[in-house]
Amino acid sequence: MFARPASISLTRQFWVVLHRWAGLTMALFLIVAGATGTLLPWEEELTMASRPSMSRAAPPVQGAVPLDGVTLAERVARQTGAQVAFVPLDIPPEHAVRVAVQARAGQPPLGYDTVWADPYTGQVRLRFRYAVLADGAQNIIPFLYQVHYSLALGAWGIWAFGIAALIWTLDCFVGFYLTLPMRRKAVPAGRPAGPSWWVRWKPAWVIRKGARGHKLNFDLHRASGLWVWPLLLVFAWSSVGFCLPSVHRPIMSALGASRDFEPPVLAKPLDNPPIDMRSAQRIGSTLMAHEGRRRGFTVEREGYLFYRPFWGLYGYSARTTADPADHDPMTRVWFDASNGHLFYFQGPVGENATDATMRWFYMLHMAQVFGLPYRIFVSLLGVAVVALSVTGIAIWMKKRSARLLGNRRTPRAAKVDQMVPAAAELKA
Numbered sequence: 001m002f003a004r005p006a007s008i009s010l011t012r013q014f015w016v017v018l019h020r021w022a023g024l025t026m027a028l029f030l031i032v033a034g035a036t037g038t039l040l041p042w043e044e045e046l047t048m049a050s051r052p053s054m055s056r057a058a059p060p061v062q063g064a065v066p067l068d069g070v071t072l073a074e075r076v077a078r079q080t081g082a083q084v085a086f087v088p089l090d091i092p093p094e095h096a097v098r099v100a101v102q103a104r105a106g107q108p109p110l111g112y113d114t115v116w117a118d119p120y121t122g123q124v125r126l127r128f129r130y131a132v133l134a135d136g137a138q139n140i141i142p143f144l145y146q147v148h149y150s151l152a153l154g155a156w157g158i159w160a161f162g163i164a165a166l167i168w169t170l171d172c173f174v175g176f177y178l179t180l181p182m183r184r185k186a187v188p189a190g191r192p193a194g195p196s197w198w199v200r201w202k203p204a205w206v207i208r209k210g211a212r213g214h215k216l217n218f219d220l221h222r223a224s225g226l227w228v229w230p231l232l233l234v235f236a237w238s239s240v241g242f243c244l245p246s247v248h249r250p251i252m253s254a255l256g257a258s259r260d261f262e263p264p265v266l267a268k269p270l271d272n273p274p275i276d277m278r279s280a281q282r283i284g285s286t287l288m289a290h291e292g293r294r295r296g297f298t299v300e301r302e303g304y305l306f307y308r309p310f311w312g313l314y315g316y317s318a319r320t321t322a323d324p325a326d327h328d329p330m331t332r333v334w335f336d337a338s339n340g341h342l343f344y345f346q347g348p349v350g351e352n353a354t355d356a357t358m359r360w361f362y363m364l365h366m367a368q369v370f371g372l373p374y375r376i377f378v379s380l381l382g383v384a385v386v387a388l389s390v391t392g393i394a395i396w397m398k399k400r401s402a403r404l405l406g407n408r409r410t411p412r413a414a415k416v417d418q419m420v421p422a423a424a425e426l427k428a
Contacts, residue, residue, distance in 0.1 A: 277305065320348070
């Protein structure tokens with residue numbers, strides 16, 4: 001006969017062990033993500049500060065204004081012989097413009113994919129490969145960004161981070177459950193009921209006065225996790241969306257999210273569209289204004305113009321009164337690069353409540369909302385994530401050493417028990 005397999009008892013101890021091993025599994029990823037995440041809300045400022053001699057810009061004469069985006073892109077293209085497929089339309093007056101470039105169809109590789117250009121003249125100041133540290137200090141923060149979501153290991157790193165984020169999401173609920181007070185046994189009639197459930201949960205939110213060593217680590221781990229728990233869940237689940245869309249997307253679709261924007265791919269890429277960039281900017285601006293009148297928003301400023309040859313479509317984004325983000329232009333129109341007809345309108349928060357929830361998760365993760373105070377908070381949250389991981393490891397190490405010490409004592413105690421009767425016999 002076969003022995004009946006032991007059933008898994010979902011006791012509190014089971015969830016403690018699960019939480020412990022989930023934390024150890026994702027500790028490296030969370031420490032890396034938290035440490036790098038403290039800097040990423042300041043990506044643009046830190047990147048430009050890394051090469052001040054190259055990044056600073058000032059008007060050549062009093063009253064000069066920056067070039068329009070298309071003119072700047074045209075000048076960059078003439079100097080490099082490259083194709084500028086992503087054109088910033090809102091040109092900053094105080095620092096160089098970062099422009100992504102690529103080799104034209106049929107041409108050899110450029111040896112670089114990014115340039116910094118003067119906003120007033122379009123003069124190319126710097127050419128480099130994005131996020132490659134060997135190409136200069138301007139790549140330190142972009143490289144840390146790659147470390148943040150993939151350990152700078154490419155597709156494998158993204159996949160590993162996605163798995164860690166999924167474990168993190170599930171463990172958020174396990175960790176929260178473990179902070180709750182244990183269920184009490186029924187109190188016999190006539191006896192005091194004792195403190196309420198809320199009173200018994202209150203210690204989980206605070207650090208005990210005078211706590212040191214292991215107690216301090218435990219209190220920091222539990223209390224800090226509780227206070228920032230909602231945002232930990234936001235960052236965990238949005239990380240799954242960034243790194244593991246094959247898991248994230250079906251779940252959100254089951255909850256009601258609309259389908260992703262996925263135009264049909266052309267049989268052959270349209271590398272040289274009939275509509276050039278300057279005409280595309282005018283068409284995009286006209287289409288956006290029309291959609292604004294129809295949907296009840298106004299355009300505050302232009303954002304980006306970009307072209308996708310495998311779709312044969314231009315994308316034009318603008319900052320509008322419908323955008324919830326602080327600065328990023330999130331309202332977008334897509335139109336045909338051959339005839340200028342509107343193909344798709346992409347709203348800033350999607351089509352329904354589930355879409356809006358997803359977008360808000362992403363905006364909170366990227367520190368795109370609530371201004372400077374929230375950017376500072378996200379940097380501090382990165383420190384908190386590191387602290388949660390480090391204190392969790394410290395708690396595990398303390399318990400492990402205690403368990404090993406107990407295992408060493410057990411054989412010794414048994415040996416003493418065996419020696420006691422023998423000594424008694426010798427005395428007799």
